Structure formats: structure tokens, C-alpha cells
Amino acid sequence: MENGAARPVIVAIDGPSGTGKSSTSKAVAAQLGLSYLDTGAQYRAITWWMVNNSIDLDDPTAVAAVAAKPEIVSGTDPAEPTITVDGTDVAAPIRTQEVTSKVSAVSAVPEVRARITELQRSLAASAEKGIVVEGRDIGTTVLPDADLKIFLTASPEARAARRSGELKGVDVHATREALIKRDAADSSRKTSPLAKADDAVEVDTTDLTLQQVIECVVTLVEEKRTAK
Ligand SMILES: Nc1ncnc2c1ncn2[C@@H]1O[C@H](COP(=O)(O)OP(=O)(O)O)[C@@H](O)[C@H]1O
Ligand SMILES: Nc1ccn([C@@H]2O[C@H](COP(=O)(O)OP(=O)(O)O)[C@@H](O)[C@H]2O)c(=O)n1
Structure with missing residues (x-):
């Protein structure tokens, strides 16, 4: 490599809910000194804003009309990822059941996706050492030229057990049904659905x-870096 300076490396990690995207991406980025972007948090943030502003989420035209209004800012340090909407820290409120149950409807609106995709590409382009970006359409649509694309999967049972382990007192069966419903909505939407890229x-x-998954991805990134 010229002057020994590593070119930025772009890693795309996609997959359904509860497959380990966030925990894996954060740890891989921290270990390799890369930035980290949770794109689900951005879709949750715009959903939170729409709920707070009483936008009718059953009306895609109403959602599209205000898609450009909220200012969403993501901090990309894997040790302390942050997310704000119009300057307000929304890291906690974007994780409520209400936002989780409504995010698929908002994220299916093309104007919302165009807006968020632009933010994602600009953050990836400005990451000096490179970035790990996790979501649903990163390898297929947002960063189709990523150096490495990973698609994480896991059985619905494992994913539901992991998620209900996080949310104390929540029934595993209800969690399993809710995540299957959300995956179906995310996979069947017209604009950039949840999908594995051919080269992922x-x-x-x-x-x-989790440690085994992290090691697997770190090894794959290092192989790509050596081959670059
Ligand atoms: N391979 C794994 N084995 C067991 N638990 C895991 C594994 N990967 C992730 N988890 C746990 O499952 C939960 C969901 O993981 P997360 O990274 O948030 O998934 P995603 O971002 O894909 O929704 C977290 O509590 C995390 O610690
Ligand atoms: N790149 C992305 C990331 C998330 N999303 C949407 O945002 C929702 C929340 O994503 P998330 O990653 O926070 O979900 P969890 O897997 O963490 O529960 C998903 O269910 C999708 O509807 C998307 O459409 N495209």
C-alpha cells in the first residue's frame, strides 16, 4: 500500500431484527478504529418526530410532505454513538414499543428513505478511517460499493430470546410475533427492502x-484490507 496509509474501509452489515447487527458493528468498529453508524436509529428518530408531531402515519402522503423537516444528527463514535432530532437527545425515546411498532410504516415511504440515505452516504464519505454501517439496505442500496458486505441471520426463536432478554418482563412469544411482522413489512416494501446483496x-x-461473530467479521475486514 502506498506510503503505508490505509484507505478508508467501508463495511456494510445488514439483516433482520435481533441478528446482532448493532452489537457486532459497534464492537468491530471499536476494535478496528472505525466510525459506526446505526441506520435503524435514524429511521426510529424520524418516526419519533412524526409521532411527536401527530403526523398521520397511515397516510404516506402526509409522511412524505414532512420528511425533510426534522434535523437528524448521528454521532459515529462506536464508544458513544449518539442521535439527536432538532438538537434533542432521543437515544432513549426512539426505543419505545410505540416507535418500534410504527417505524416500518415510516421507513417504507420513499421520501423518508431518500432523505435518510443522503445523510448516511454523507457520513460514510466523511469517515476518515472508514465506517461500519448497519441496517437493512446498506449493501444493496446505500453503499453498493462497500469493501465488505455482511448479512447476519438467526432463527426467529434465537432472535426473540435475545430481544426479550433485553426487555425485562416481555413475553418471548409476543416478541417473536412482533419481530416476524416487522421483518415481513421491511422485506416486502417497494423501496429498498431488507435484502441480502448478491456479494454479501x-x-x-x-x-x-457474540464474540465469535465479532471475530468472524474482524477477520473478514482484515482480509479485505490486506487484499486492497
Ligand atoms: N451471537 C449472539 N448470541 C447471543 N446474543 C447475542 C448475539 N448477538 C447479539 N446478541 C444479543 O442480542 C440482542 C440483540 O442484538 P442487536 O445487536 O441489538 O441486534 P440487531 O441490531 O440485529 O437488532 C442484544 O442484547 C445482544 O447482546
Ligand atoms: N437501513 C435501514 C435500517 C432500519 N430500517 C427501519 O428501521 C427499523 C428499526 O431498525 P433497527 O435496526 O433499529 O431495528 P432493531 O433490529 O434494532 O430492532 C427497521 O425495522 C426498518 O423498518 C430501514 O428501513 N432501513
Whole structure:
């Protein structure tokens, strides 16, 4: 490599809910000194704003009309990822059941996706050392030229158990049904659905520990860097 200076590396990590995208991406970015972007948090943030402003989420035209209004800012340090809407820290309120149940409807609106995709590309382009970006359409649509694309999967049972482990007192069966419903909505929308890119490496995490998944992805990034 010229002057020994590493070119920025772009890693796209996609997959359904509860497959380990956030935990894996954050740890890989921290270990390799890269930036980190949780694109789900951005869709949750715009959904939170729409709920707060009483926008009719059953009306895609109403959602599209205000898609450009909220200012969404993501902090990309993996040690302390942040998300604000019009200057307000929304890291906690974007994780409520209400936002979780409504985010798929908002994120299916093309004007919302265009707006958020532009933010994502600009953050990726300005990451000096590179970035790990996680979501649903990063490898297929947002960053189709990423150096490495990973598609994480896991059985619905494993994903539901992981999610209900996080939300104390929440029933595993209800969690499983809710995440299957959200995956179906995300996979069937017209604009950039949840999908594995043809050139993505699929990793089934059902029987792997989080540490094993992190090591697997770190090894794949290092292989790509050496080959660059
Ligand atoms: N391979 C794994 N084995 C067990 N638990 C895991 C694994 N990967 C992630 N988890 C846990 O599952 C939960 C969901 O992971 P998360 O990274 O938020 O998934 P996603 O971003 O894909 O929705 C977290 O509590 C996380 O610690
Ligand atoms: N790149 C992305 C990321 C998330 N999303 C939407 O945002 C929602 C929340 O994403 P998330 O990553 O926070 O979801 P979890 O898997 O963490 O529960 C998803 O269900 C999708 O509707 C999207 O459409 N495209």
C-alpha cells in the first residue's frame, strides 16, 4: 500500500431484527478504529418526530410532505454513538414499543428513505478511517460499493430470546410475533427492502456467541484490507 496509509474501509452489515447487527458493528468498529453508524436509529428518530408531531402515519402522503423537516444528527463514535432530532437527545425515546411498532410504516415511504440515505452516504464519505454501517439496505442500496458486505441471520426463536432478554418482563412469544411482522413489512416494501446483496457474506449467528461473530467479521475486514 502506498506510503503505508490505509484507505478508508467501508463495511456494510445488514439483516433482520435481533441478528446482532448493532452489537457486532459497534464492537468491530471499536476494535478496528472505525466510525459506526446505526441506520435503524435514524429511521426510529424520524418516526419519533412524526409521532411527536401527530403526523398521520397511515397516510404516506402526509409522511412524505414532512420528511425533510426534522434535523437528524448521528454521532459515529462506536464508544458513544449518539442521535439527536432538532438538537434533542432521543437515544432513549426512539426505543419505545410505540416507535418500534410504527417505524416500518415510516421507513417504507420513499421520501423518508431518500432523505435518510443522503445523510448516511454523507457520513460514510466523511469517515476518515472508514465506517461500519448497519441496517437493512446498506449493501444493496446505500453503499453498493462497500469493501465488505455482511448479512447476519438467526432463527426467529434465537432472535426473540435475545430481544426479550433485553426487555425485562416481555413475553418471548409476543416478541417473536412482533419481530416476524416487522421483518415481513421491511422485506416486502417497494423501496429498498431488507435484502441480502448478491456479494454479501451470510453469517448465521443462531449458534454463535457474540464474540465469535465479532471475530468472524474482524477477520473478514482484515482480509479485505490486506487484499486492497
Ligand atoms: N451471537 C449472539 N448470541 C447471543 N446474543 C447475542 C448475539 N448477538 C447479539 N446478541 C444479543 O442480542 C440482542 C440483540 O442484538 P442487536 O445487536 O441489538 O441486534 P440487531 O441490531 O440485529 O437488532 C442484544 O442484547 C445482544 O447482546
Ligand atoms: N437501513 C435501514 C435500517 C432500519 N430500517 C427501519 O428501521 C427499523 C428499526 O431498525 P433497527 O435496526 O433499529 O431495528 P432493531 O433490529 O434494532 O430492532 C427497521 O425495522 C426498518 O423498518 C430501514 O428501513 N432501513
